[in-house]
Amino acid sequence: MSNLEVEEIIKICEALSNPTRFRIFLLLTKRMFCVNAITSFLNVSQPAVSQHLRILREAGLVRMEKRGYWVHYSANNERVNEFLKSFSKILKEDERDVPKRK
Template sequence: MDKAARIFKVLSDETRLRIIDLLKNQSLCVNALAHFLGVTNAAISQHLRILRDANLVIGEKKGYFVHYHINEETLSEWEVIAKNLFKKSTSKEDE
């Protein structure tokens, strides 16, 4: 349950959800994310730090900028954890 709690804590912020939504389709740098979301670069950097610490996004240096994209492996792992959390138990003990 600790892992599930951490996942939902990371996802509990609307800006982080919006960042994830943008990064699902393309890699973007801090400046682009800030522009699309209408927040400061500093705020985006703070959110990206949390997402990086959770291993949900990966940064890759491209020239002068770091472009971020979703870590598909972590996303798949989180999907399984979330599904298992909400899945009804089928054991005889629960009847």
């Protein structure tokens, strides 16, 4: 897997910066859930959960799988691992690589 670009890292950080989205994401790291289950666990309205899931999907953090009538969501572990590796690499970069202020 290639390293994520800075813009992609920022998009992921923005997606996780909302407390409700972060809680949804943490729930999805445990196992798959449908929207109704997420609303029950977190006491958040269905439209709000759907909106948060859309943002998490756009950031690549969540996968969806249709199972009969229901759509189940889970964390995209590959994307999360790629994010963690790329973010760690950025933090470890030599400060000489950082552009000087003009």
